[in-house]
Amino acid sequence: MARSGTREVTAHDIDPKKIMAEVADKDAGGTVVFIGTVRRRSEAGDVDAMEYQAYTKMAEKGLRRIEAEVREKWPVRRVSMVHREGLLKVGEVSVVVAVSSEHRAEAFEACRYAIDRIKTTLPIWKREKVRGKNRWVEGAPIKSA
Amino acid sequence: MGSVTVLYFAGARDAVGKRREVVNLEGKSTAGDLLDRLLREYPRLRPMKATIRLSINQEVVDASAPVADGDEVGVLPPVAGG
Numbered sequence: 001m002a003r004s005g006t007r008e009v010t011a012h013d014i015d016p017k018k019i020m021a022e023v024a025d026k027d028a029g030g031t032v033v034f035i036g037t038v039r040r041r042s043e044a045g046d047v048d049a050m051e052y053q054a055y056t057k058m059a060e061k062g063l064r065r066i067e068a069e070v071r072e073k074w075p076v077r078r079v080s081m082v083h084r085e086g087l088l089k090v091g092e093v094s095v096v097v098a099v100s101s102e103h104r105a106e107a108f109e110a111c112r113y114a115i116d117r118i119k120t121t122l123p124i125w126k127r128e129k130v131r132g133k134n135r136w137v138e139g140a141p142i143k144s145a
Numbered sequence: 146m147g148s149v150t151v152l153y154f155a156g157a158r159d160a161v162g163k164r165r166e167v168v169n170l171e172g173k174s175t176a177g178d179l180l181d182r183l184l185r186e187y188p189r190l191r192p193m194k195a196t197i198r199l200s201i202n203q204e205v206v207d208a209s210a211p212v213a214d215g216d217e218v219g220v221l222p223p224v225a226g227g
Contacts, residue, residue: 036227052226055154055219058203059226083226095227115227123200123219124226125155136156139225142198144205 005080005098007063009054009124014082014093023078023100030104032111036095038088042137044130047090051134054085055123062122065145066114070099073113074106081114083124094126121145146170147214151183157197157220160189170212176201177208179218196223 005022038050077100097114101107120143176199200219
């Protein structure tokens with residue numbers, strides 16, 4: 001039976017290698033890892049830092065729900081997902097999604113689906129610091145699951 | 146009657162000036178009723194009215210959803226994770 005890895009919001013640095021290792025599976029022929037990082041450029045200018053805020057309890061429920069959705073759609077082996085909260089510098093890792101499966105097609109599709117669902121259905125916000133000013137990044141109303 | 150715990154996030158937290166508070170329910174309430182009360186109480190929330198969504202016990206709900214004693218209600222501005 002395929003087992004699960006991490007599904008959490010964390011205030012600590014994310015090590016993508018660790019998340020990748022969690023989805024290692026001898027029955028998998030492919031693993032896709034998405035790594036989201038803090039981008040330097042924003043509409044307002046160069047970003048000094050990005051502060052992530054999460055409704056942790058709801059976001060972690062959401063990660064478990066997204067994994068269930070993925071498993072309904074694709075026969076994946078293992079799934080690991082972790083999202084940062086707190087203050088991040090440009091280039092730091094904000095989110096990692098790793099999916100392993102027997103064949104690469106479903107790993108690519110499932111990983112893409114999971115990160116898209118993380119962005120639209122999880123209660124997570126970010127505030128960019130640009131030239132000493134703080135601004136919540138304009139998102140979209142949260143979608144119900 | 147009873148009460149609910151309301152949690153504020155992101156721009157809503159800034160507008161209200163607190164992370165959480167306990168709100169007493171006035172008779173039978175829906176999520177929409179509760180949001181209307183919060184908008185009356187906190188004028189700085191009003192510009193966000195159209196885009197705020199509420200959750201009850203960590204699930205996004207419609208305005209018509211009933212709110213019950215002991216519920217945890219989240220006031221959620223547009224999200225931007227990732």
